Amino acid sequence: MAARPEVAAATRAHLFAPLVTPTDTDYATQQKTYLTSIAAPTGWDYGRGNASVKIAVVDTGVDVGHPDLVGKVVDQYDTVTDTTDVTDGVGHGTFVAGVAAAATNNAKGIAGVGFNSSIVAVKVADGDGFMSDIDVAEGIRKAADLGAKVINISLGSDTSDTATSSAVAYAQGKGALVVASAGNSGQEGNPKMYPAAYAGVLSVGATDAKGHRAWFSEHGTWVSMAAPGINIRGTTPRALDPALTIWSKPNYDNGNGTSFSAPMVAGAAALLAARAPGATAAQIKAALVSTAHGYTPSYGLGKGQLDVAKAMAAIVPTSSPTVVGLDGTTLVDGTTNLQGTVGTPKALLHWFVDGTLVGTGSPVVWDYAGLPNGSHTVVAKDCTAAGVCPSSGRTSTVTIDIPAVAAVVTPASGTASGSFTVGADFGALPASGAAFVDGVRVGRIGSSNFRTWFEVNASQLSDGSHTVQVGLCDPLGVRCDGVKSAPVTVVTASLHPTHGTVVNPQISPNGDGVKDTLTLPYTLDRTQTVVFKAVNSGGTTVRTVSLGSKPAGSYTFVYDGRNDAGTFSATSSYTLRLETTDGAGLKGLVTVPARIDKVVPTVLVTSAKKRTFYPVADTYKDTWVATYDVNDNATGTAKTTLTVKSSTGTKVRTLTASNSLVSGAVTEGRLTWDGKNTAGALVAAGTYSVSLVVTDTSGQKSVAATDTVTVSRKKLTTFTKVVSKSGFSAYAIGNGAACVTSTRTGSTYASGLWLKNNCPRTNPQIAAAWYHLTVPGAVSYTSFKVTTSGRSHSQPAEVIAGIYGTQIDEYDLTYPSKKVTVATTQTLTLGTITGPGHAPGKVVDLVVFVPNDAYGPLTDWDVQTAKVTVTYRALA
Structure with a gap:
């Protein structure tokens, strides 16, 4: 069609898919705060999941009547009461379920990462929200038995137990991918949280709005990857029990924690399972973990944050494409179009012929000239953009039946001496050929649509009869297994000069004494007259030298790269020829490749x-x-x-x-x-x-x-220096709530700052003081030992410090906290934080704070001094 004069352009029709923007009322907020950062909208262009893929939420229950979850929960079970009542009084499980797979594009509430995926609600908490290892283990087993492809466990303990580990192994044995939150203690590697730390579990840490590690997120080599965990929008129970619930708003609220990072990954895993129904849990996990990005392994969150789109692009589709009109056809023209449509969005069609890749996409122009006539298998596969393909695809069988061309030999009769030529007319075939002498390929002839010739060196053949054929090749002459011509008999009688190893086959005739000339050694089998010729790549002889008659023996010829005009020939490849005659009609031939290089690198x-x-x-x-x-x-x-x-x-x-x-x-x-x-x-x-x-x-x-x-x-030398500030010299103080104060009032010390936290444990807050401490410039900082002097006025109390880490854009904490047990002035060694991710300049940012999560309310620290002992390496 494109060749017709009235057609301006022709292209194959292709399908467009609508790029959906979900209609959920809170979607814009989710998109801005975290969905875009994990590339969920782009990932949905690859596929939006399938209700046949179940995500089990093993948690405190699920409000199955929630407007964003109604119809999404396909199975439910309570392991405590052995009933199907999964009423969620705490609200944690309902929130997790919404993050993973809330009804999406339904003009209400939020969008779940898993889009069309369904939910299995497994309640493992009693009426007061408490959970035992036996109930959690039974819940994991029940989720697997109910056919969950992905099991999300946003629960954890710092103690491993046989019941839970066996249940995880049971679920994995049934093909489920277990996803678990890594925990919120913020302490690297200790304690490990279970089931997140069990073998094969995809453990998920949390990132903040900037993609850095959230300050509370557990991190270490046992954490697989991360997902956003701050200010996450989720579903909450329609009716809240103030005595139990962790939420302040019914229907929807915002929350923080790795508990809400894990279901994002679980939702993404369900999308991958729908895209590649035959993929194993290990393959899905590998796709998610390998495409996470943003960190080095030392960061403690694997390679970094979830990327739904990259994971969807990495999973190998198990769908089969549709192939257009190929099976059973007979091919005679040398090329054909391979056309088809992928079976899943954004897959890349790969075409294999007899197991060899011949092209990607559609249509693909397949040059089958050069393949043997007969039956061939063509397989089309849905593959990733990176070229990773499933083991099977759509198979078609074709028959190649190209007519053989005729070999043309010159001279056509009599005896050939020195050399003879072989040619063929390929007509309109998009092909070339190869010359075969006695079944051995000796050279390429021709290209499509015209006749060219190949010179056969008869001096390299024994005298006598030889069989010559032309075999069909692809246009580039690489594959030459095609149909051969009828054999032609050639009789040869020649002289048999030979050559040795050429010295400097590539020369630069610039007069610098380095490879200015090449030396061609040759041997004559009898007396003969020798002529040297240099022939350029276009077939033109640029230099001819008569070497005269020479008796049998060994000789050398030195070529300086000049042409017959006495100037140096152009930069190019050349064929050097020694043509010989004996005066009685016999000829001989020696040919060697050479190159003249006049270009300076x-x-x-x-x-x-x-x-x-x-x-x-x-x-x-x-x-x-x-x-x-x-x-x-x-x-x-x-x-x-x-x-x-x-x-x-x-x-x-x-x-x-x-x-x-x-x-x-x-x-x-x-x-x-x-x-x-x-x-x-x-x-x-x-x-x-x-x-x-x-x-x-x-x-x-x-x-x-x-x-x-x-x-x-x-050279690098290790130094140590102590830097400190008085308590009141903080550049900033934190009063996060009315029950938190940071003030000099009531301080025992003239230079002191009283950090007082009277908040209830249900309202996590900190009283904090920040200090800029100037430290020596250094090549690297090894460690920062933090101490503080002061006292507690209300016991017991706990104190923590943090050093700002530029690599993570967060504070690394001196966890676990130090407990104050006596109301007297004392010095607390809070802990040591390792570099070198801190203080690349000369300022250390130190925070000393009093939380209320362990001993509150009524916990405090009256800061007299804040001190850091810095160990660093500098040149000296």
Whole structure:
């Protein structure tokens, strides 16, 4: 159609999918605060889940009549009463269920990450909201028995028990992915929370609005990944029991905690399970964990935060595409279009022929010329964009039946001497061919739509009869298993000169004495006259030299790259020929490839100018690395030489590297200097010049690139310093509620600040004081030991401190808290926080605070001083 003169353009029709914006009334708020940060809206473009995929909420129950959950709960069970009554008096489970899979796009409330996924409500709490390990374990087993593909457990204990661990293993054995919240103590690795820390469980920590680790989130090597856990919008019971509930608003409220991070991941897992129904729990977990991003493993939240879209793109679809009109067809023209439609949104169609990938997308122009005639299997698969495919797909069987072309041999009769040519006419076939002599492929002939020829060197054949055929190849001449022509018999009688190994087959005739000429050794089997020819890639002879008659023996010919005009030939590939005759009609032929290179490689040095390094071995900038890029006109190798000279010009070290030229280039080549001279001793401190010279395979050299580098003999040394502030010198104080005060009033000390927290435990608050402490500049900070002096006026009390970490944009806490047991002035060692993620400059941000989650209400600390002992490493 595109070839018709009246058609301006032609393209294959394709389907569009509506990009849904859910109509839920709170969706805009959710999108702004956390759904966009986990790429949930983009992930829904890949698929919106399926009600057949069940998310079990093992928790305090679910309000099944909630307007955003009604119809979503397909199974329910209470393990405490052994009934189906899952009334949620606490509200925790209802909130979790809404985050995971609230009814979405229903013009009310919130959007659940799991969109169309269904819910299995398993209540494991008694009437007062308390849970035992036996009931939780039974709930996990019940969830698995009810067919839950994903089991969310936003509960935890710092103690492992046999009942729960066995239940988790049971659920995993039935194919369920267990997702659990990591906990909210904020303490790295101790205590581990269970079931999150059990083998195979996908444990989820929490991030804040900036994507950094939430201050309360448990973190450590046992935490798999993270999801937002602050200011999460969820469903709450329609009727609230003030004595039990943790919520202040019915129907919908906001909450914090890893309890609400986990169901986001569970909802995403259900979306993946719907997209790839055949995927195992391990595969779903791997897709979620591998696509999380934002952190290094040392951060304690795996690779980082949930990315629904990337996870959906990474899971291997198990759907099968639809294939258009292929099965049972006979193919005769050399190419055909492979067309189909993916079976799931955003999958990428991959086409395999006899197990080999031939293209992606639709349509794909399949060049089948060069494949043998007969039956072939074509398989279309729904794959990820990264090319990961399922084991099966849509299979079609086709038959290739291309007519054979005829081989044309010149001379067509008589005896060939020295060489003969083979050709074929491929007509309109999008193909090329290969010449076969006695069944052995000897060269490529032709390309589509015209006849070309291949010269067969008869001197390399024994004298006598030979069978010649042309086999069909693909257009590039790579695959040549196609139908062969009828055999043609050729009789040869030739001279048989041979050649040895060519010295410098790539030359740079620039007169620098390096690879200016090549040497061609050859041997004659009898007396014959020899003519040398250099033929360019277009078939034109550019140089002819008559070498005269020579008796049998070994000889050499030196070629300087000049043409018949006496000038150097252009940069290109050439064929060097020795054509021989004996005066009696016999001919001989020797051919070898060669290249003339007149192009100087270019070098870009990417190392910083005047780079200072410290070669005293202490792991800090011990070496200087010269990085460089090379561009040349051909493949081969590039030898790079780095020369280091002192300020007086004395050579102190030479380093070399050999890099392969890939498509004529070297990217990010590296040479490393360790600050030592040729004898292996460290050089003196000072400035040194370094130069790079690159020589390519042909001997062309780059112009030297010069840089400078400074060597310092300083080394890292560990220091310790104590810095402190008076209690009242806080730059900011925290009064989060009416029951919290931070004031000098009532302080025992003239310079003191009284942090008093009288809030009930049901209203978590802190009384806090923040201090800027100036510390020495350093290369790295090893640790910060925090102490504070003061007293408690109301016992018992607890005190915690935190050091601001720039890597996490949060405070690392001196957890667990220190308990004050006597009402006297004392010094508390709150704990030690390790670097180097803190204080990259010269200021430490310290917070001292009094929470009320352990001993409140009536807990306090009268701060006399806030002190940090900093251990750091600096150059000296």
